[in-house]
Amino acid sequence: MLRLQIAIAAGRLAGRASQLLGRGGSAVPGLVAERIDPRLIDRLVASIPRVVVVTGTNGKTTTTKLLVGMLESAGRRVVTNPTGSNLARGVATRLIEVARRGRVDTDIAVFEVDEAAVRALGPRLRPAVTVVTNLARDQLDRYGELDTTAAHVRSALEHAAIAVLNADDPMVAGLAGTAGADRFFGGSDPVRAQMPDDRTLYGDAGGPRPGPEPSVLVRAAEPAGEGQRAALTVDGEDLEVRLLLPGVYNAYNAAAAVAAATALGVEAAVAAGAAAGVVPAWGRGQTVEYRGRRVRLLLVKNPAGFNQAIRLLAGEEPGAQVMISINDHTADGRDVSWLWDARVEDLAGTGHRFVTSGTRALDMAVRLKYAGAAAEWAEPDPRTALDRFVDGVAAGGTATLVPTYTAMLDLLHLLQPDTHRREAWT
Amino acid sequence: MRLVIAHLYPAEMNIYGDTGNVIALSRRLEWRGIDAVVERIAVGDPYDFTAADVVVAGGGEDRAQLAVAADLQRRAGDIREAVAAGTVFLTICGTYQLFGHRFVTHDGDEMPGIGVFDLETHGGDERMIGNIVLDTEWGPLVGFENHSGRTFLGEGQQPLGMVRKGYGNNERDFDEGAVAANAFGSYLHGALLPKNPAFADELLRRALVQRHGDDAVLGPLDDGVERAAADAAATRP
Ligand SMILES: [Zn+2]
Numbered sequence: 001m002l003r004l005q006i007a008i009a010a011g012r013l014a015g016r017a018s019q020l021l022g023r024g025g026s027a028v029p030g031l032v033a034e035r036i037d038p039r040l041i042d043r044l045v046a047s048i049p050r051v052v053v054v055t056g057t058n059g060k061t062t063t064t065k066l067l068v069g070m071l072e073s074a075g076r077r078v079v080t081n082p083t084g085s086n087l088a089r090g091v092a093t094r095l096i097e098v099a100r101r102g103r104v105d106t107d108i109a110v111f112e113v114d115e116a117a118v119r120a121l122g123p124r125l126r127p128a129v130t131v132v133t134n135l136a137r138d139q140l141d142r143y144g145e146l147d148t149t150a151a152h153v154r155s156a157l158e159h160a161a162i163a164v165l166n167a168d169d170p171m172v173a174g175l176a177g178t179a180g181a182d183r184f185f186g187g188s189d190p191v192r193a194q195m196p197d198d199r200t201l202y203g204d205a206g207g208p209r210p211g212p213e214p215s216v217l218v219r220a221a222e223p224a225g226e227g228q229r230a231a232l233t234v235d236g237e238d239l240e241v242r243l244l245l246p247g248v249y250n251a252y253n254a255a256a257a258v259a260a261a262t263a264l265g266v267e268a269a270v271a272a273g274a275a276a277g278v279v280p281a282w283g284r285g286q287t288v289e290y291r292g293r294r295v296r297l298l299l300v301k302n303p304a305g306f307n308q309a310i311r312l313l314a315g316e317e318p319g320a321q322v323m324i325s326i327n328d329h330t331a332d333g334r335d336v337s338w339l340w341d342a343r344v345e346d347l348a349g350t351g352h353r354f355v356t357s358g359t360r361a362l363d364m365a366v367r368l369k370y371a372g373a374a375a376e377w378a379e380p381d382p383r384t385a386l387d388r389f390v391d392g393v394a395a396g397g398t399a400t401l402v403p404t405y406t407a408m409l410d411l412l413h414l415l416q417p418d419t420h421r422r423e424a425w426t
Numbered sequence: 427m428r429l430v431i432a433h434l435y436p437a438e439m440n441i442y443g444d445t446g447n448v449i450a451l452s453r454r455l456e457w458r459g460i461d462a463v464v465e466r467i468a469v470g471d472p473y474d475f476t477a478a479d480v481v482v483a484g485g486g487e488d489r490a491q492l493a494v495a496a497d498l499q500r501r502a503g504d505i506r507e508a509v510a511a512g513t514v515f516l517t518i519c520g521t522y523q524l525f526g527h528r529f530v531t532h533d534g535d536e537m538p539g540i541g542v543f544d545l546e547t548h549g550g551d552e553r554m555i556g557n558i559v560l561d562t563e564w565g566p567l568v569g570f571e572n573h574s575g576r577t578f579l580g581e582g583q584q585p586l587g588m589v590r591k592g593y594g595n596n597e598r599d600f601d602e603g604a605v606a607a608n609a610f611g612s613y614l615h616g617a618l619l620p621k622n623p624a625f626a627d628e629l630l631r632r633a634l635v636q637r638h639g640d641d642a643v644l645g646p647l648d649d650g651v652e653r654a655a656a657d658a659a660a661t662r663p
Binding site: 137140141145146147328334335336337338339340341359360361362363365366367369370371378380 | 440441442443444445446449450453487488489555556557570572615616617620621651652654655658659662663
């Protein structure tokens with residue numbers, strides 16, 4: 001116990017020091033504290049009645065946010081990790097922040113956990129529920145093969161009481177029977193057909209649902225305002241869910257969150273109602289004001305996520321103005337081959353206008369050219385590109401940014417110089 | 427005029443954007459008014475390689491490569507005949523390895539190849555990952571490599587190029603890829619052809635001559651964006 005308290009104190013001190021140095025960096029306290037007490041996470045988690053782990057390739061952050069909103073609407077006190085801090089040090093940092101006398105006083109914790117970190121971290125969190133959103137190819141230079149990622153998630157699920165699984169994703173459906181019990185979410189056939197997974201990347205989509213009939217089903221989803229209206233059936237009960245988040249993939253995230261919330265005893269109607277109050281996480285369909293224009297951010301990290309953004313854009317009125325910003329730093333994946341795995345061809349003939357930026361602005365311009373949706377220009381520098389792009393959008397109009405992770409940080413820093421660091425930085 | 431592009435194992439060997447090679451060949455034909463017919467060949471599909479003008483195949487995950495290795499054995503005679511007849515082949519990473527004599531795993535297990543190229547590959551622990559630049563007969567080629575196999579060329583085997591930056595076939599020899607008649611093998615993803623238009627056109631030119639004779643010509647295209655992208659990629663760490 002003494003070692004734990006020394007570790008917590010040292011972690012907090014290190015956190016303050018790094019903030020004073022202007023480093024932000026929410027990983028620092030956790031890193032320092034875990035070095036002093038390697039069992040810090042295990043000890044603090046032992047004082048939390050129930051823990052939920054949310055993992056998968058795409059949608060972790062949004063699903064976590066939705067689930068937290070649902071649990072809070074049901075009157076639960078919830079601890080969660082900030083956007084993107086999804087490795088052990090991020091979880092440790094959050095636990096240190098909320099610990100009092102070596103304990104965490106909360107009803108429940110919801111942690112987003114990186115799919116490559118979940119093998120080691122998942123069991124330490126002793127989750128009552130583990131949600132797996134989807135498993136897709138992601139940054140092969142960092143994560144390696146998808147089979148390996150699936151094995152990591154499988155080994156984490158062996159320690160979960162309940163697994164909430166995507167019935168429509170073959171890799172996730174294949175994890176059935178690993179946890180104590182399974183609860184499935186998914187979409188009706190027309191909804192499922194709009195949800196890109198790795199098979200749709202290569203034209204092998206269609207066919208029967210890979211998993212069992214889901215307990216939480218997205219029957220329909222249609223755009224409404226900047227978000228959408230989704231019709232859900234939750235254990236036989238029909239409900240409507242309003243979301244501030246666009247795209248069918250976010251209807252899936254809502255279904256995953258409802259499946260987890262109801263597994264934790266929240267009434268389905270309460271969970272569905274709470275979704276309407278959840279605002280998009282940074283870059284996940286969030287809209288900000290900038291120089292009299294509305295700027296919408298759609299983060300993309302891999303071909304499946306890119307296909308979701310493409311699907312969303314292809315369904316919009318002609319004339320949308322879009323800047324695609326591709327960086328190749330380590331956090332983005334240094335390999336940009338994945339641009340060729342996405343269905344960029346679906347943007348041809350949409351009548352939208354495209355420009356590109358980022359360290360790989362020219363790679364993206366080549367991709368668009370070969371897709372038949374040529375970019376009007378390519379400008380690697382984010383500041384120059386953003387200004388030129390926004391100048392070309394009519395006052396009061398909407399501009400859409402489609403950035404990779406570090407490109408999003410660059411753009412947010414320009415769009416909102418004061419506010420983004422604390423929340424977006426990992 | 428038309429050319430047939432056969433995409434070998436599009437579902438199985440597809441994870442590093444190698445589909446971009448098929449897209450590049452097709453568009454560069456269409457932009458010149460030449461029809462491009464793409465045929466997709468999965469493991470087990472019957473296929474007559476004399477129908478193809480360019481055969482393209484990519485890299486995949488280990489499990490997929492095992493299935494593909496067995497399938498290639500059944501086609502070995504047909505493919506070697508097509509190579510001898512001058513059909514153009516572009517094989518990347520996993521399929522490039524299987525176009526050699528064998529792949530020897532870390533534990534000494536052997537996966538036989540089909541011997542189009544005089545080379546063999548040995549599994550390693552460390553992956554060779556990063557941006558890569560080669561010097562070749564057709565100018566510099568720029569791409570991204572991601573492989574744990576180390577490929578060693580036989581005595582007389584001509585490489586595709588010499589490594590200016592990156593690893594290439596292995597970390598010792600500074601050579602990259604292999605060429606035999608009109609068959610090319612390489613570790614370069616990227617995808618390779620879109621950012622290396624001169625090399626893409628070299629493949630198309632050879633295929634056109636094979637099918638339509640010496641007077642078949644490829645008109646020029648504006649490759650400004652492609653070249654600028656290659657130059658930018660070559661400067662990335
Ligand atoms: Zn490779």
